[in-house]
Amino acid sequence: MWAYTVAFTVLPHLGGFLAWFISRREIPAWCQRLKKPSWCPPPRLFPLAWAVLYTGMGYASYLIWNDLGGCGSKAIVPLGLYGAQLALNWAWPPLFFGAHSLKLALLDILCLDCLAIGTACSWYRINKVAALLLLPQLCWLGLASCLTVRLWRDNPQQPPPKSE
Known part of the structure; x- marks a missing residue:
């Protein structure tokens, strides 16, 4: 059973890494231009926080999968909700950093919250x-x-950075 535990625990990290990889080039330059509130955490905290959160979420999903006896009919709703929120979680960085769409990122995170x-x-x-x-x-x-x-409100229609 340890292989299932590891697989469920690692899965969220894979999508998170892919989302970061897709938008990594846009993060430093574009983010520095945004007007941020004084209470904004330092940029280095975000990857660390998500690494811890993804580990907890992944292990928790394993517990649910195990308690429900796998991916049977009883698991459709609980694991389906989890899968949907993971997909929205992974979509946020490309929307925010890659597409520079504060509005789409806001819609994404509000749906993610629910x-x-x-x-x-x-x-x-x-x-x-x-x-x-x-x-x-x-x-x-x-x-x-x-x-x-706050970023959406304070940074209306941020244009993408100019190519050099």
């Missing part, structure tokens, strides 16, 4: 520990959502 809350609520009935492992993600998403709203 799915993450739904995931935690559906998991609570199955495995309380798994649901509690999602609490750090929910807290971080609260901060990230507020930050995205």
Whole structure:
């Protein structure tokens, strides 16, 4: 069973890495030009936070999968919610950094918030520990959502950086 534990725990990191890889070139130059609030965390904190969050989320998904006996009919809703919120999570960096679309990133993260809350609520009935492992993600998403709203509000129609 350890292979399943590792696979479920690593899966969120793969999508997160791919999302970063797609938009990595845009992150430094474009982000420096954005007007940020004083309470914005330092840029180095984001990858570290997501590494910890993805690990907790992945292990929690393993607990749910294990408790439901695999990917049967009972797992469709709880793991489907998780999969959908992971997809939105992975979509945010390319929307924000790659497409420079604060509006689409905001819509993405607001939908992500709803799915993450739904995931935690559906998991609570199955495995309380798994649901509690999602609490750090929910807290971080609260901060990230507020930050995205503020960036969208304070940086109307940011043009992409000029090519040299």
